[in-house]
Amino acid sequence: MDRTHSSINSLLEQAAHIVRSQKEAAGETEPTEGYKRGQTEELIKFANANGLWISLPNLNVEFLNKGGENEVYTGDKDDIVVKLNNFEYAGDDLENFFIRIAAHNKFFGNVPYQMIGFAYNSQQEFCAVLVQPYILAEREATEDEIATYMQALGFEMDYYDEYHNSDYEVFDAVPNNVLYGIDGDLYFIDTQIRLRS
Structure with a gap:
């Protein structure tokens, strides 16, 4: 291969x-x-x-x-x-x-x-x-920045670290798993995602 x-x-x-x-x-x-x-x-x-x-x-x-x-x-x-x-x-x-x-x-x-x-x-x-x-980060993202980003992707917030759309649930979207890059973008480096049941 x-x-x-x-x-x-x-x-x-x-x-x-x-x-x-x-x-x-x-x-x-x-x-x-x-x-x-x-x-x-x-x-x-x-x-x-x-x-x-x-x-x-x-x-x-x-x-x-x-x-x-x-x-x-x-x-x-x-x-x-x-x-x-x-x-x-x-x-x-x-x-x-x-x-x-x-x-x-x-x-x-x-x-x-x-x-x-x-x-x-x-x-x-x-x-x-x-x-x-490897992400060059300025800092961890804030909860508000994460929420805004997820809502722009079409997800609804369930809890501060959990979101869903019609097909998926994203959880563990907490600041230490989402970085604010030196370029001003957010980087979701380690969230959990599963299909909605």
Whole structure:
């Protein structure tokens, strides 16, 4: 697989298709908790078959921070952020992760995720390896700035950090997850997004 000449979402789309296909194949025979295990096994096979394992030392990155689902690293030139996402917030179905990343790229395209492969994090958890642009921020965005931005995108506010439109719910849109860039734009770097039920 030639990742140098593939489109930005090619790997993301392929992995999402594998996850969906595994879920459809399991159908009603598999309890919901079993989806994630089967989906993870299929993604590991996909990574093995296509040489998609990422070695952090080869990326020349340094550890920056750790959150609930991500170990975050920054590149040596500070132009990218690498996130090892352990699928924690996907629940029992990895399709939720891929829905979230695709929706993020749709709504917050000024700071898109690109999936570059798979790795195991420091806790030996299977992870998607995501890359985002490193944002030069003047400060964290304010709650009012976030609300104004989300309303301009057609979202309604439910709580100070939660919004919805007809298809999606965006939550955890708090100041430390939204940066006010030195260019005056807002950058939603780490919100949660899910389909409305």
